Amino acid sequence: MNWFNLVQTAIFLSALLLLVKPLGIYMALVYEGKPAGLNVWLAPVERWIYRLSFIKPDMSMSWKTYAAAVMLFNIIGIIVVYALQRLQAYLFLNPMSIPAVPPDLAFNTAVSFATNTNWQSYGGETTLSYLTQMLALTVQNFVSAATGMAILAALIRGFVQKQVETIGNFWVDLVRSTIYVLIPLALILSLILVSQGVVQTFKSSAKVALLQPTKDADGKIISEQTLALGPAASQVAIKQLGTNGGGFFNVNSAHPYENPTALSNFLETLAILLIPAALCYTFGFMVRDRRQGWAILAAMLIIFIPCLLSCIYFEQKGNPLFDRLGVDQNATALQPGGNMEGKEARFGVTSSAVWATATTAASNGSVNSMHDSYMPLGGLIPMWLMQLGEVIFGGVGSGLYGMIAFVIIAVFIAGLMIGRTPEYLGKKIESYEMKMASLMILIPPILVLVGTAVSVVLPQAKQAIFNPGTHGFSEILYAFSSTANNNGSAFAGLSTNNFFYNLTLGLVMFFARYWLVIPILAIAGSLSRKKVVPATQGTLPTHTPLFILFLVMVVLIVGALTFFPALALGPIVEHLMLGGG
Amino acid sequence: MFKEQIKPAILSFLILTIITGVLYPLVVTGIAKVFFPKQANGSLIYRNQKPIGSSLIGQPFDNPKYFWGRPSATSPVAFNASASSGSNLGPLNSALAETITNRIKLYKAADPNNTAPVPVDLVTSSASGLDPHISLAAAFYQISRVARHRNLSQDTVKKIVLQHTKGRLMAIIGEPVVNVLEVNLELDEYKK
Numbered sequence: 001m002n003w004f005n006l007v008q009t010a011i012f013l014s015a016l017l018l019l020v021k022p023l024g025i026y027m028a029l030v031y032e033g034k035p036a037g038l039n040v041w042l043a044p045v046e047r048w049i050y051r052l053s054f055i056k057p058d059m060s061m062s063w064k065t066y067a068a069a070v071m072l073f074n075i076i077g078i079i080v081v082y083a084l085q086r087l088q089a090y091l092f093l094n095p096m097s098i099p100a101v102p103p104d105l106a107f108n109t110a111v112s113f114a115t116n117t118n119w120q121s122y123g124g125e126t127t128l129s130y131l132t133q134m135l136a137l138t139v140q141n142f143v144s145a146a147t148g149m150a151i152l153a154a155l156i157r158g159f160v161q162k163q164v165e166t167i168g169n170f171w172v173d174l175v176r177s178t179i180y181v182l183i184p185l186a187l188i189l190s191l192i193l194v195s196q197g198v199v200q201t202f203k204s205s206a207k208v209a210l211l212q213p214t215k216d217a218d219g220k221i222i223s224e225q226t227l228a229l230g231p232a233a234s235q236v237a238i239k240q241l242g243t244n245g246g247g248f249f250n251v252n253s254a255h256p257y258e259n260p261t262a263l264s265n266f267l268e269t270l271a272i273l274l275i276p277a278a279l280c281y282t283f284g285f286m287v288r289d290r291r292q293g294w295a296i297l298a299a300m301l302i303i304f305i306p307c308l309l310s311c312i313y314f315e316q317k318g319n320p321l322f323d324r325l326g327v328d329q330n331a332t333a334l335q336p337g338g339n340m341e342g343k344e345a346r347f348g349v350t351s352s353a354v355w356a357t358a359t360t361a362a363s364n365g366s367v368n369s370m371h372d373s374y375m376p377l378g379g380l381i382p383m384w385l386m387q388l389g390e391v392i393f394g395g396v397g398s399g400l401y402g403m404i405a406f407v408i409i410a411v412f413i414a415g416l417m418i419g420r421t422p423e424y425l426g427k428k429i430e431s432y433e434m435k436m437a438s439l440m441i442l443i444p445p446i447l448v449l450v451g452t453a454v455s456v457v458l459p460q461a462k463q464a465i466f467n468p469g470t471h472g473f474s475e476i477l478y479a480f481s482s483t484a485n486n487n488g489s490a491f492a493g494l495s496t497n498n499f500f501y502n503l504t505l506g507l508v509m510f511f512a513r514y515w516l517v518i519p520i521l522a523i524a525g526s527l528s529r530k531k532v533v534p535a536t537q538g539t540l541p542t543h544t545p546l547f548i549l550f551l552v553m554v555v556l557i558v559g560a561l562t563f564f565p566a567l568a569l570g571p572i573v574e575h576l577m578l579g580g581g
Numbered sequence: 582m583f584k585e586q587i588k589p590a591i592l593s594f595l596i597l598t599i600i601t602g603v604l605y606p607l608v609v610t611g612i613a614k615v616f617f618p619k620q621a622n623g624s625l626i627y628r629n630q631k632p633i634g635s636s637l638i639g640q641p642f643d644n645p646k647y648f649w650g651r652p653s654a655t656s657p658v659a660f661n662a663s664a665s666s667g668s669n670l671g672p673l674n675s676a677l678a679e680t681i682t683n684r685i686k687l688y689k690a691a692d693p694n695n696t697a698p699v700p701v702d703l704v705t706s707s708a709s710g711l712d713p714h715i716s717l718a719a720a721f722y723q724i725s726r727v728a729r730h731r732n733l734s735q736d737t738v739k740k741i742v743l744q745h746t747k748g749r750l751m752a753i754i755g756e757p758v759v760n761v762l763e764v765n766l767e768l769d770e771y772k773k
Contacts, residue, residue, distance in 0.1 A: 053592035254708035262755025335718035493669035
């Protein structure tokens with residue numbers, strides 16, 4: 001750890017916290033349908049969309065109708081993304097003449113983008129035409145994020161409303177999230193990114209001469225370099241803001257054309273956490289008790305900051321193997337040092353580790369360094385943050401509704417301990433809510449552990465491992481942790497572009513997203529129907545440091561107990577082997 | 582309940598597709614074309630109207646008179662800018678130790694008098710395989726070799742290196758880096 005590690009981290013967190021309140025208020029006003037500047041200007045567009053799509057904005061839906069609308073919209077998304085990939089060879093905007101994507105990969109990618117996971121089995125610049133990138137991926141980047149935000153808005157209404165059978169209109173929440181929140185932010189960010197050097201063009205590629213011609217593996221002389229270009233900036237902006245994470249290029253935001261400078265990197269990292277963090281404030285604002293929003297954000301930060309610092313610490317400490325080989329990995333004024341395998345020089349250890357922690361705390365999954373090459377414990381942090389259920393910031397909308405499920409569990413446990421009926425924000429928490437919240441907390445770990453267990457015994461699944469030994473086990477564990485929590489980052493050595501992984505990981509992503517959406521909407525519906533219990537002396541306050549700490553413990557104990565055995569077999573053993581030489 | 586939602590689902594999907602998948606990228610492309618034409622098209626470097634590289638994409642070098650960049654794990658050739666890739670080698674993988682040992686040997690063979698330990702970014706693969714930069718330590722490590730092969734003074738070479746060094750953003754964020762291709766181009770054009 002050095003001075004620059006800490007100051008860069010502090011600046012990043014301060015910038016994030018400064019933006020939480022203004023954006024949080026803005027989003028709350030948008031969801032409440034109150035004037036907030038932009039939504040006054042763009043109101044005709046909103047009305048026009050409703051008219052053209054036969055949406056009745058005033059009609060509030062029951063939770064079941066809301067869930068049906070969510071599922072219908074998402075299934076249409078999956079079908080369209082699949083079809084575009086299969087047909088891209090016959091369509092336009094395909095300057096590189098890229099052939100149709102094979103069915104298993106197309107299925108995986110379609111589910112991956114509709115579920116806001118953006119797991120990359122495909123290689124961006126080599127697999128997808130520009131038309132597919134735009135009409136399939138960019139669109140899903142917006143609407144899958146907007147879906148998560150809409151569901152959160154419905155859940156919040158569950159707390160706010162009294163004895164109502166409905167939870168809002170999905171189409172309204174979806175359209176408002178897209179046109180008032182995501183598009184304006186993406187537009188601003190993409191233009192700043194272009195100014196930094198992120199490419200945005202419909203030209204296929206540029207050919208440049210090499211200053212010193214080189215030889216390929218067969219000894220053939222290569223004197224030209226083909227630079228893959230494309231409309232990247234517009235996609236990079238939204239994949240960061242919408243916790244999507246699917247890169248335009250294969251190496252995602254490690255590619256200099258996706259993330260060329262310190263400024264672009266700072267803003268892209270900020271964009272990962274911006275909306276999930278601000279939604280905490282939106283929550284507090286809408287339930288008319290802002291302390292509740294800050295309390296949840298505090299709980300997230302209490303887990304996030306130590307993880308962030310540990311990741312930097314282990315990467316900065318570097319690889320003892322390098323020392324033995326006579327490599328200089330000390331941090332000096334002239335170099336950041338540390339474990340630089342799979343990292344870019346312009347980011348060094350700090351910016352890489354901050355990104356790795358942010359992208360896995362949020363369910364973003366974009367990368368600016370290769371997590372597979374992290375030190376064992378440096379790589380454990382991102383893996384474990386995903387395993388916690390993507391509730392430390394988490395996905396836009398989905399992170400907070402996941403965290404609220406944990407709050408429900410925490411309130412219930414606390415209620416049992418002190419012998420009072422559990423309540424949260426004036427609503428009684430009863431067995432129905434508990435059952436639904438438990439489902440949400442159990443499904444992802446089951447998918448992770450069963451998926452990993454099956455894969456390590458099947459020969460065709462084990463063949464995909466790249467790094468030998470215990471690290472190979474970590475690669476599989478990471479893949480299932482990532483997809484079962486809709487993150488999308490990878491220990492990318494594992495070759496997952498084959499039938500087995502495309503199918504299993506695709507199904508895991510599907511269940512992880514939609515099997516959680518339905519219980520949370522059920523909770524929203526059930527809460528909406530309840531009357532508000534006035535707070536008395538016996539009510540457990542849920543904004544105090546004591547409760548925040550209690551919530552943190554619930555999240556950690558569930559996460560730690562569920563995954564410790566698996567982590568012990570992977571990164572922890574590997575770390576011990578590192579010491580033993 | 583379910584049937585009534587089919588029409589809004591299909592139509593809103595279509596409209597949002599046009600807004601986010603067509604209009605949005607077109608607007609960004611249009612504005613980029615007007616205000617940032619160079620950056621939007623790949624930050625290409627031209628000599629005599631011919632593109633000879635990009636200031637953001639590294640190129641492979643192994644001639645001792647040039648500065649060498651980060652090792653690249655792209656295939657089938659290093660710095661393949663149409664298929665970016667990292668090595669994904671785990672920290673304990675014996676292949677990583679072997680690769681690094683070989684890279685150290687290359688540096689030692691090219692510059693036997695230099696006994697300093699090799700800076701870590703010169704022997705570890707970059708994440709993208711296209712990293713255009715190296716650290717200042719990595720550049721300074723190579724100055725004696727490049728200067729000798731070009732019959733230039735070390736001070737001259739150092740001056741050129743520093744001209745193509747980018748410091749931290751606001752002196753704090755990111756890491757200071759040297760652009761390898763820009764330095765090598767400048768060295769080729771340098772008149773004594």
